[in-house]
Amino acid sequence: MTKNKNNGNGLQKTVFAKLYADLRRGRYKPGEQLSGRGLAKDMGASLTPVRESIQRLEALGAIEITKTGSLRIPKLSTAEIEQLYNLRMLVEGQAAAEAAEKATPETIQILEEIEEQAAKAFANRELGQISTLNEKFHMQLYQLSNNKPLLDTINMLWLRSGPLLPAIYAFYQVITNHLENSSEAENFHHTVLNALRERNPETARKATQADIRDGLKMYKSLAVDLKQAMGGLTGGADPKCD
Amino acid sequence: MTKNKNNGNGLQKTVFAKLYADLRRGRYKPGEQLSGRGLAKDMGASLTPVRESIQRLEALGAIEITKTGSLRIPKLSTAEIEQLYNLRMLVEGQAAAEAAEKATPETIQILEEIEEQAAKAFANRELGQISTLNEKFHMQLYQLSNNKPLLDTINMLWLRSGPLLPAIYAFYQVITNHLENSSEAENFHHTVLNALRERNPETARKATQADIRDGLKMYKSLAVDLKQAMGGLTGGADPKCD
């Protein structure tokens, strides 16, 4: 019931921004069920702006509306997850390549500073910070492409893979605890930065693709590890469909 | 006021499907203004399902909601149009490549039949049919990839380029009137079909990319031709922004 301040700047936008951010940072689990009225109560708004936001999110593939009208977070199959990551490699690689063509010393420095903060966060094992700064680095990089259709597509794919993040960062936690050597995970970003300095699009593309491939590898290892330990971690509800 | 039958299967879906189809087939011009209440009247529905549909379409980038809340079809800059087509080449090329890996004699035959009808439509200069069958060929091809994130992305890009179609087909009409030789335009599809038969992903990718590049070339030629004849044909309203 925590009544949100209506800042007068469009309640619908506020509601959407909140749901979007929560989905993207992985606050909802695959298969999790939502209720429009519940969300409205939570955000101190009426149903109308919530429903409009839900329509947006469904159009983006971030939530599902079943035949009966109930709402849930999509539960991606293994194949779909690979397809999602392969598509990310394709389009984010392209964005990185275009970024390398347009990067300037100033824009490169912004990325370097993000990476510096990320290194500190990594040294301190601050997972939340690492995650935030990783996203910041990627998005700042892609924005250099100045390519709206491409950026929209990338944002859609990140939104869709939001619910997978907790699993990935669970894996990340495991390996950082066992592995003192932080070189692997961060090297891709350094390679990208070098590519920008040298205006080398193809190196930027390949390093970005390797970074994403690495994320998928982490997810898959974790899924395998846990599947043989317990009963699969895909997340939320039962496999009932409709 | 032509009251639509509520088929009981979700008025919102009906409204969205109609708007989506009209946008995609280029019934709306870039810069054109829409009004929620007007659309509601047109479709015999209340505001609610219309507004929800509008939210979906804006999330997909098919319409714009300005700061004051008014609705319009986005007017793409030349740069954005090139970015849109470049992205289409990237992702549709990928879809075609994956389709080539999964094609079967049966699925290939479906494509051949579409292409056969398209050849007839081309011989008869039936522009509407050509357009419909061209889209049908592309979508049927991409669906062979069985890749949902990829297909969703492609559909988003086709939706966004819908308002450009009239200009492209205007050009198409011009050249088909001057050019008896129909080989150019259709050869890409034949190359794709051959690539599917040979299970050659890279050829399918390249032919698809060439097809799309050709569409962009047509658009650009037309834009140049008309710009030097009159005052540019980008479409709808004045360049006022907000």
Add this chain to the structure above:
DNA sequence: TACATATTTTCGTTATCACAAAAAAATTCT
């Protein structure tokens, strides 16, 4: 006639109501 002002209309936004279907809970029956 050209421009500024005032009035009217249209429009987007949000909340709320009524309805039916679905989900959950309670009850009954075996």
Add this chain to the structure above:
DNA sequence: AGAATTTTTTTGTGATAACGAAAATATGTA
């Protein structure tokens, strides 16, 4: 107790009303 059935609650859907802002039209002025 366990399964089937009924009752209650929750949910999504669609229409509508109220409100203020934006746009269009009309009016008045220089």
